Amino acid sequence: MNKIHQSTKIHSSARIEPGAVIYENCKIGRNSIIGANAVLRPGTVIGNSTIFGTCSVSEGDNYIGDNTTIHAQCHITAGMYIGNNVFIAPFFCQANTPNLLQGENVKYGSKPSLSHTRLEGFIEEGVVIGVGVIVNPGIRIGKFSKIDMNTYVTKDVPANSHVRSGKEIVGRIIGTTDGGI
Secondary structure, eight states, X not given: OOEEOTTOEEOTTOEEOTTOEEOTTOEEOTXXXXXXXXEEOTTOEEOTTOEEOTTOEEOSSOEEOTTOEEOSSOEEOTTXXXXXXXXXXXXXXXXXXXXXXXXXXXXXXXXXXXXXXXXSEEEOXXXXXXXXXXXXXXXXXXXXXXXXXXXXXXXXXXXXXXXXXXXXXXXXXXXXXXXXX
């Protein structure tokens, strides 16, 4: 059974799958799909023809553009801007507090709004993000960039970039403990 707040605006052609929880002041565009057991916290805006995957979470005050796919089990922190024609593979995680290293935490209800001058991050138009990518708070990923799977993004990515994780060699020998064989 879905739980949808009465102030949410859902286009008549949008599809909400079973178990979705949609909080107040959300907006879901035409032909969009909200996956089973997905959670949209207050103020999430989903564009047209966009898929928000099964068991994914939008922490609220987010804008997710048109023709964007956010696969299953992704975490979109509060205050994110995600552009049009973006593809995000499963297990994406946008870290959600820039002050975490100082031992501070964002308390529910004190999240930035889209009208706020500081958003938690930007994923611009046409970006492709692979499986298992983690992005630090406040990062901007420029237009038409590609982020390979299992990458930990710690700084801004210029437009049209290709970012690799450095984990491409599996089982590489880094030395021996017994003087070799």
